Amino acid sequence: MKIEIITPDKKIFEGDIKSVRVPGKKGSFQVLKDHAPIISTLENGSVIMVDQEGKETIYEINGGVIEVKANKIILLADSVR
């Protein structure tokens, strides 16, 4: 599953991951492989990614929007701390 995390200033991360948990507006949710297509706005909070080896990476974001489509995730964050 591919993910891209982009802010207006730069591309923060691009790569293969196993799962990601994002702070959705209606509550935090996790995206796994073959997730249904979704567009959701995001709150301030942490994005927790788990890569293929099971290693966790955490980014703190300030709001944004996520689009998931055909195992491709695009996360537009306003800024990443």
Place this chain on the structure above:
Amino acid sequence: MANLKEIRIRITSVKSTRQITSAMKMVSAAKLRKAQDKIVRLRPYANKLHEILVGLSQSLSDSEVDNIFERVSSPEKVLIVVITSNRGLCGAFNSNVIKEAKRVISEKYYDQFKKGNLKLLTIGKKGFDYFRKQSVNLLPEQNNLLHDLSFDNVARVAEQVMSSFTAGDFDRVELIYNQFKNAAVQNLTNELFLPVETVPAGKVKITPVDYIYEPNQEEIIKELIPKSLKIQFYKAVLDSFVAEHGARMTAMHKATDNATGMIRDLTLLYNKARQATITNQILEVVSGAEALRG
């Protein structure tokens, strides 16, 4: 004919000027590259956001979303955002923007200007210095924005503008800036910032996907429109910043070329004068010897 010493002094001074202009050209070239990278990095974000927005607005009819940024009324209170540079020596870069702003004020929005309902927001010291001396209402300048150009800083200014629009302080906001085309060419742009024109369907082809929307389409659109406005504002400032360095690079390149030409001419003049004095001296020696002999 000017004397030798005078010409020599001029040659030295032109040479040192050429050194400065060529150094400035080099600095601008480096800054131009860096600033261009910023635009390139912004592009994926802007494109994706636009794509999502277009996709959403196609699936929603216009009446479903009451957009606070979309109030269309005949403009009574106008804000013009004038983006210039903080420093000079960049050719006609700043004067073009100032000229256009003046034209807009005196032609398009003269009534509003007369009633005192026209305000200017200047980003960049050059525009601020000019309009400070005119009888125009200025908002607090935002010159330091260009020192540390990042999305967060620009977004803050954009937010101020947007909130004063929603509060009814203005009902029309326009941006005047130089758009970067290439290092030698800037396009003077006068762009409507607010109210928002409905997102054009454009040529972006979107395959209809059955998305889950969270929380729902309207909420998302409401949240994305300010975002895309901020991006538009940021892009304008960034564009102007890149164009500034392009303009300065070209101006300094021309100055360096001119200096080189001048040095060539002056050297020629110097050599001519030198030869003339030598000829004169020989003539004097020869005639002096001749006089003694006779």
